[in-house]
Amino acid sequence: MIEGFLLGLYTALSVKNMLMVIGGCIIGTFIGMLPGLGPMSIIAIMIPVAISIGEPAAALILLAGVYYGAVFGGSTSSILINAPGVASTVATSFDGYPLTRQGKAGKALTIAAIASFAGGTVGALLLVFFAPALASVALLFHSSEYFALMVVGLSAIAAFAGSGQVTKALLMTVVGLALATVGEGAQFNMPRFTMGIMDLQSGIGFITLAMAMFAIPETLFLVLDPSRSGKAGSKQSDITNLRITKDEAKKIAPVIGRQSLQGFLIGVMPGAGATIASFLGYAVERNIAPQEERKEFGKGSVKGLAAPESANNAACTGSFVPLLTLGIPGSGTTAILLGALIALNVSPGPRLMQDQPEIFWSVIISMYIGNVVLLILNLPLIPYIAKVLTVPRTFLIPFILFFTLMGAYIGQNNATELLFLVGLGVAATILRFASFPLAPLLIGFILGPMLEDNFSRATQLYDGVSFIWERPMTAILLGIAVLLIVLPAMRSRKVSKEVASG
């Protein structure tokens, strides 16, 4: 193992490969900032370039750099303009954007960069030591456990059920779940609720809905009330200030540790991925936070930002476990990487570590180097990236709307999608006028298809719902979901009773 590790290190640290990883990080970061171009599409675009390099290790190192750059770039647009271009950065915007609105964009980007780095580092270390053992455990998870895991993920909505908002949050989740049933599902292969509109056959696009729920209402609010943009854009020194206080560092350190581990373990399971890891990370951290800190979640909590960022990066690394050890791509991104590996004459699977140790180890090491390079490159760049917010609102607002429209257009290459975007965006703005929380709607929409598919599969396998009590892991996970929802409600009721009694 040590010999293979050193061989991988030697390959990854050559001048050519270092230039590859630096180039990849820069390309990934800047293209990843465009809403609509997530890591998956950027890697797909870069594959021909990588293959033309010819050397598998160098090509994979370039792709690893692009991957990490794109993940960070995606977080940047979530934090700065509330436009999450990929599902795994939706949870980042819950607290990242409120921090930006408080004029702390530089700090938010720094926390995101550090949390991502830590998540990636822990993930890479766990990948080195536990990859083969974890791969076999991941295969023990069946559709019933995945269904239960999605239910646990849905418990993240409790975070948005503030005082007197529980039914609204639940209603919005159900609306999101219902929107996810539009179109042709993978499980049934028949169109549902398309109203005869051909463009709805493939369902509502994730990017369209994410932009409509977050970016468009926020931008329209900036137009309606110009003083709102003043709050975010006036204090230039604050915006570009990267400093994290000692107190904040103390707060986020345990969060990063816990979520890196939890995120990695979720990432290992094929199909669960970074999105569920980020929601779950957010939900868990909110629920275990002290009463005072819990109130800050959704309003600019540093813990709320660090949790999903470290979890999604660790999960990204975790998703390499089934890919490298079993040849099973656990996520869309790893499926594309699998394609690239095969095109480069590398067959991932149980034999990879023995047959081509230099490839196995250089992939792992290059992923880690990508992480380090990204941190070194991006920390000095953050003040400049954050300066986007100092652009005058007369330019900033049309540009945000334009990027929002482009995100939806690039994803589907269809102008009708833009009309859906505007319609949904106006509906979301009206819902926000009435204080309906919109994040639960998006969480429901993202988890809905996975929830339904796994539930259908599980009921087919067990000919009913007996899997709930026949599979202990399912029962445990469902129990955790109930606790995550019930416990905070009970705690807050107890606190309000104490306050009332003086």
Added chain:
Amino acid sequence: MALDRWLALFIALIFLIYGYTAFFQMDGLLPPILQRNPVWPSTFPKILSVIGVFGALFVLMNIEKTDRQISDDIIVKNWRLYKIFDALTLIVGMVIYALTLRSLGFLAATFLFLSLGAALLGERRFLLLIVVSGMASYGIWYLVDSVLGIYMTPFPIFLNVS
């Protein structure tokens, strides 16, 4: 009646239509082989429609006693203080952009959207506005079309250039 309750009423109506479709319209189309499955395509929508209707009714009847004072957001009662005309014009602008993206071509449609949008919001440095909008339109088109290889019609349809 407060806006949130009106919206809850509207959502309840939507869920009633959704539920009607799930309960009475979908199952007839199901092929016989799928009818043996314990879960049908209409199962999940049926459950959702029931929860949705009850959830909306809960909000409508204000059973939870919602706290409506959220300081950070726009307060609907003070609508006269806000720039509603600007917001509506930008929404119409987005619709026009969507409808003309193909016929007018990406470059012209984007240039007009960016420059007219900025002018509407009060930008009066017209030379700067034209330069920034022009550079951004061409730069993004070049990045997406030529670098990333995602085709976007650059010119108006009558020029017939691909």
